[in-house]
Amino acid sequence: VQLGLLLAPPLGWLLIAYLGSLAVLFISAFWSVDSFSGDLVRHPTLHNFRTLVETPVYRQITGRTVGIAAAVTVADALLAFPIAFYMAKVASRRMRGLLVIAILMPLWSSYLVKVYAWRIILQEDGFFNWLLSPFGLSGPGFGDVATWLVFTYLWLPYMIFPIYAGLERLPDSLLEASSDLGGRGWLTFRRVIMPIAFPAVVAGSIFTFSLSLGDYITPTLVSNTQFIGNVVYDNIGVAGNLPFAAAFATVPVVVMVAYLLLARRLGAFRAL
Amino acid sequence: MIQSRAAKLLLRAATSLTLVFIYVPLAVITLYSFNDSRSLTWPIPGFTLNWWGKALENTGARDALITSVKAGLGATGIALVLGTLAALAVHRYRFFGRETISFLVILPIALPGIVTGMALNATISTVFEPIGISFGLLTVVVGHATFCIVVMYNNLLARLRRSSRSIEEASMDLGADTWQTFRYVTFPQLRTALLAGGLLAFALSFDEIIVTTFTAGPVKTLPIWIFQNFARPNQIPIINVVAVIVILLSMIPVYIAQRLTQESGILRRR
Numbered sequence: 001v002q003l004g005l006l007l008a009p010p011l012g013w014l015l016i017a018y019l020g021s022l023a024v025l026f027i028s029a030f031w032s033v034d035s036f037s038g039d040l041v042r043h044p045t046l047h048n049f050r051t052l053v054e055t056p057v058y059r060q061i062t063g064r065t066v067g068i069a070a071a072v073t074v075a076d077a078l079l080a081f082p083i084a085f086y087m088a089k090v091a092s093r094r095m096r097g098l099l100v101i102a103i104l105m106p107l108w109s110s111y112l113v114k115v116y117a118w119r120i121i122l123q124e125d126g127f128f129n130w131l132l133s134p135f136g137l138s139g140p141g142f143g144d145v146a147t148w149l150v151f152t153y154l155w156l157p158y159m160i161f162p163i164y165a166g167l168e169r170l171p172d173s174l175l176e177a178s179s180d181l182g183g184r185g186w187l188t189f190r191r192v193i194m195p196i197a198f199p200a201v202v203a204g205s206i207f208t209f210s211l212s213l214g215d216y217i218t219p220t221l222v223s224n225t226q227f228i229g230n231v232v233y234d235n236i237g238v239a240g241n242l243p244f245a246a247a248f249a250t251v252p253v254v255v256m257v258a259y260l261l262l263a264r265r266l267g268a269f270r271a272l
Numbered sequence: 273m274i275q276s277r278a279a280k281l282l283l284r285a286a287t288s289l290t291l292v293f294i295y296v297p298l299a300v301i302t303l304y305s306f307n308d309s310r311s312l313t314w315p316i317p318g319f320t321l322n323w324w325g326k327a328l329e330n331t332g333a334r335d336a337l338i339t340s341v342k343a344g345l346g347a348t349g350i351a352l353v354l355g356t357l358a359a360l361a362v363h364r365y366r367f368f369g370r371e372t373i374s375f376l377v378i379l380p381i382a383l384p385g386i387v388t389g390m391a392l393n394a395t396i397s398t399v400f401e402p403i404g405i406s407f408g409l410l411t412v413v414v415g416h417a418t419f420c421i422v423v424m425y426n427n428l429l430a431r432l433r434r435s436s437r438s439i440e441e442a443s444m445d446l447g448a449d450t451w452q453t454f455r456y457v458t459f460p461q462l463r464t465a466l467l468a469g470g471l472l473a474f475a476l477s478f479d480e481i482i483v484t485t486f487t488a489g490p491v492k493t494l495p496i497w498i499f500q501n502f503a504r505p506n507q508i509p510i511i512n513v514v515a516v517i518v519i520l521l522s523m524i525p526v527y528i529a530q531r532l533t534q535e536s537g538i539l540r541r542r
Contacts, residue, residue, distance in 0.1 A: 083290045214385050232386055
């Protein structure tokens with residue numbers, strides 16, 4: 001009885017307010033909009049999904065979104081590893097505390113403001129081009145590369161923390177044992193550090209991947225190309241085709257649910 | 273331990289570079305808030321405190337700030353209650369579907385924001401509006417609470433796992449009833465975790481824009497106000513100042529939460 005009392009409110013909330021609405025969303029993906037009257041036709045059809053698969057533009061947008069999300073994840077993993085390793089295994093206790101705060105504060109500080117800052121930095125006569133001009137280079141301007149760069153920036157702390165937490169659990173004695181047994185740096189990294197750090201990288205990638213898949217604000221501000229989020233957003237608002245928006249929104253959801261299940265299997269949830 | 277000197281040096285260099293990468297954009301926007309000119313060229317031609325004064329007088333920004341604070345407090349309150357209940361249930365009892373709970377609470381934040389936003393948007397227009405609750409502050413609070421639950425839940429569950437059950441049993445053996453035990457024994461153990469979770473939930477809500485866009489209707493939170501004003505060039509200097517204020521306001525709770533609890537995962541402080 002007590003259990004019921006404890007569980008009822010949060011479960012009720014999540015099941016009704018959230019899972020319920022997700023269900024409604026997916027059902028509406030199979031509806032359509034009468035092109036003449038603009039009314040919702042609540043009759044199940046695969047029309048929306050057929051459009052998604054058959055229209056080259058949508059295939060391209062899906063490919064771009066997933067591709068950039070993957071590229072962002074890789075870049076973040078590469079950037080996060082050294083700093084996470086330094087925090088967990090090299091830095092003094094005091095230094096570690098400072099670094100945690102230094103990385104945590106921007107993680108939680110306003111997303112929108114950070115994207116805006118990058119918009120200013122990347123613009124034609126902005127900071128980035130000024131920085132590169134002495135080398136005869138110029139920045140990427142606005143576009144897919146800028147989106148990739150800004151995503152990488154935004155989600156980096158989400159990757160650092162799980163890796164740091166994972167490495168912290170790795171006992172120093174294991175590293176010592178490995179080097180005593182003759183394992184050189186690279187061998188130790190591959191055979192001792194990676195197996196333990198891998199679930200943590202997967203945990204971090206849940207964030208980097210998911211956050212990139214659903215974002216439409218960053219592409220709006222630093223790019224002129226479309227991402228899944230942009231198409232979904234436009235179809236809710238301007239174009240007023242909610243069923244199509246719902247259908248396209250199922251793409252990142254299916255990708256993410258599959259990813260989450262895989263991540264749980266790889267033990268990533270314990271690293272969150 | 274890492275023995276090689278070269279490796280240590282490399283790691284140190286990489287760490288410094290990463291920190292520079294993280295902080296340069298924040299520094300740049302801070303400098304722009306003192307920008308003398310209306311254009312956003314770099315280097316900045318001159319500095320002034322002028323825009324800070326104007327921004328603080330801007331009623332649109334101030335109203336949006338108040339709305340954001342209200343939404344953050346409301347969402348944190350609901351998330352605090354729901355997250356605590358769920359964490360206690362999962363910690364205390366063995367039941368069917370127990371493993372699914374952590375999956376369920378993380379879903380609103382693990383799924384792309386636009387999906388969570390659309391789902392809530394659909395619920396509000398089909399369930400809430402017919403019973404007379406229209407899009408507004410209340411629906412923003414509902415939306416934010418949904419994705420804030422996970423922060424409370426994870427913080428609290430981590431704390432519960434570390435605290436020992438035997439003290440509570442001792443309290444019960446000594447004649448305290450359930451409520452007294454909770455009030456005098458359980459709660460004090462959880463206090464800092466609750467506070468830290470609450471601060472993080474508040475920061476998460478304060479910052480959010482995507483779910484908010486789908487649940488706010490006519491209401492403007494601070495991020496929405498900023499986003500809408502991007503389109504108006506004469507507002508740019510004001511936006512720069514508001515941006516810096518937002519950075520400060522979201523960093524402070526995080527700093528306090530961190531000091532309260534030390535150590536970290538993304539969604540929990542141990």
